[in-house]
Amino acid sequence: MKVLALNSSPRTVSQSKTELMLNHLVRGMHDAGAEVELKNLHGKTIKNCIGCFTCFTKTPGVCIHKDDMTNELLPKWLKSDLVIYATPLYNYAMNATMKAFIERTLPSMQPFFEIHEDRMYHPVRGKWPAVVLLSVSGMPDEGHFSALSSHVRYLYSSPGRRLVTEIYRPAAESMSSPFLKQRVDDVLDATTQAGRELIHSMEVSPETMTRITQPFVDPRNFTIMANAMWKTCISERVTLKEFAEKKLIPRPDSLESFLLFFPLGVNDESVGDRKIVLQFKFTGEVENSCYFNIEKGLVDAQKGPPASSDITIETPFELWMDIMTNKADGGQMFMEQKYKVSGDLSLMMSLFQRPRTLCANESETSTP
Numbered sequence: 001m002k003v004l005a006l007n008s009s010p011r012t013v014s015q016s017k018t019e020l021m022l023n024h025l026v027r028g029m030h031d032a033g034a035e036v037e038l039k040n041l042h043g044k045t046i047k048n049c050i051g052c053f054t055c056f057t058k059t060p061g062v063c064i065h066k067d068d069m070t071n072e073l074l075p076k077w078l079k080s081d082l083v084i085y086a087t088p089l090y091n092y093a094m095n096a097t098m099k100a101f102i103e104r105t106l107p108s109m110q111p112f113f114e115i116h117e118d119r120m121y122h123p124v125r126g127k128w129p130a131v132v133l134l135s136v137s138g139m140p141d142e143g144h145f146s147a148l149s150s151h152v153r154y155l156y157s158s159p160g161r162r163l164v165t166e167i168y169r170p171a172a173e174s175m176s177s178p179f180l181k182q183r184v185d186d187v188l189d190a191t192t193q194a195g196r197e198l199i200h201s202m203e204v205s206p207e208t209m210t211r212i213t214q215p216f217v218d219p220r221n222f223t224i225m226a227n228a229m230w231k232t233c234i235s236e237r238v239t240l241k242e243f244a245e246k247k248l249i250p251r252p253d254s255l256e257s258f259l260l261f262f263p264l265g266v267n268d269e270s271v272g273d274r275k276i277v278l279q280f281k282f283t284g285e286v287e288n289s290c291y292f293n294i295e296k297g298l299v300d301a302q303k304g305p306p307a308s309s310d311i312t313i314e315t316p317f318e319l320w321m322d323i324m325t326n327k328a329d330g331g332q333m334f335m336e337q338k339y340k341v342s343g344d345l346s347l348m349m350s351l352f353q354r355p356r357t358l359c360a361n362e363s364e365t366s367t368p
C-alpha cells in the first residue's frame with residue numbers, strides 16, 4: 001500500500017507533537033509493510049486557491065498555480081492509496097497550511113453537481129486516496145476536536161471519498177514532560193500499533209485508540225501546572241522551546257501548585273521500605289503547612305499539619321521555591337540558616353537527590 005503522510009506543523013522535529021505522533025504512526029505502517037512517504041508541508045510553497053475555477057474549465061484537472069502543490073504534492077497525493085493529514089489543532093480546526101493544501105485538491109474534482117442523500121457534491125475526477133486524520137492539541141479536553149471532526153466528516157461524506165479514521169491526542173504539549181514518560185511511551189507505542197492496524201485492516205481497534213487518548217493529568221491540575229509553566233516562561237523571558245532546552249522547572253506560586261509539583265521531584269525510591277512523613281511549615285508570602293506521605297512509588301500530598309512527621313522543614317515559601325527551581329543552593333541556604341530542618345537530615349538529602357525517572361529524561365519525547 002502506498003501511503004503519503006503530510007505534516008502541517010510549522011515546528012521543528014524536536015518540538016512538534018504532530019510530528020512525534022506522525023513518526024510513530026508511520027513507523028507502524030512501515031512495520032506492516034506499507035510504502036510510506038513523509039512530507040512536511042511547512043517549507044513547501046502552497047499558494048492559496050484563488051477561486052478562478054481554471055482547473056474546472058480551461059485546463060480540467062490542472063491548477064493555474066505553478067508551485068510545490070502542482071509540481072510535487074498533488075501528483076503524489078493522487079498516486080497514493082492512503083493519505084495521513086497530520087495537523088496541529090489551531091483555533092479548534094486544522095491549521096492554515098493543511099487547509100490550503102486541502103483547498104488546492106480542487107483540480108481532483110469535477111465541476112458538475114450530483115446529489116447523494118439530499119446533499120449536493122462534486123464527483124471526484126479519477127480516484128481519491130483514503131484519509132486518516134491525525135491531530136494534536138494543547139488543551140486536555142477531547143471535545144476541542146469536535147469542530148475539526150465534524151468538518152472532516154462532512155468533507156469526506158460524499159461518494160468517492162473515504163475517511164478511514166481520526167486520531168486525536170489532547171494535552172500533547174505535556175508529552176515533553178519527563179514526569180509523564182511512562183504514559184507518553186505508552187501513547188507512542190499505541191500510535192505505532194495504530195499504524196500497523198491501519199495497514200492490516202484499515203481500522204484502529206478501540207483498545208489502541210483508548211491508549212492513544214489516555215488522560216495525562218486531570219484538567220484542574222493541568223490548569224494549575226500549565227499556568228505555573230507559562231508564568232515561569234514570562235518571568236524568565238523564554239519561549240516554550242527555550243524553557244524545554246534550558247530544562248527549566250515551573251515555579252509554584254501557591255500551596256496548590258507546590259503540592260502538585262513537589263512530588264514530581266522527590267526521589268521516593270530513597271525511602272526503601274519505609275513510610276515517612278515530610279512536613280513543610282511555610283512563612284512569608286504563603287503562610288501555611290502541608291505534608292507528604294512518602295513510600296516507594298507513592299507521594300501523597302496533603303494540606304495542613306500532619307499528626308506527626310519524620311522530617312519538618314520550616315522555610316520562607318519563596319526561598320524554597322528558589323531552591324526547587326535551582327535559583328538558590330539548598331545546602332548553602334541551610335548552612336546560612338535561611339531555613340530549618342528537624343528530624344532525619346540525611347534522609348531529607350537523599351529525598352532531594354534527582355530521582356531515576358528524571359535522569360532517564362533524554363528520550364525522544366523530550367525536547368533536547
Ligand SMILES: Cc1cc2nc3c(=O)[nH]c(=O)nc-3n(C[C@H](O)[C@H](O)[C@H](O)COP(=O)(O)O)c2cc1C
Pocket residue numbers: 009010011015016017018019087088089090091092093136137138139140144172173
Ligand atoms: C495559533 C494557535 C492556535 C491554537 N489553538 C488551539 C486550540 O484551539 N485548542 C487547543 O487545545 N490547542 C491549541 N493550540 C495549541 C496547539 O494545538 C499545540 O501547541 C500543539 O502541540 C501544536 O502542535 P505541534 O507541536 O505539532 O506544532 C494552538 C496553538 C497555536 C499556535
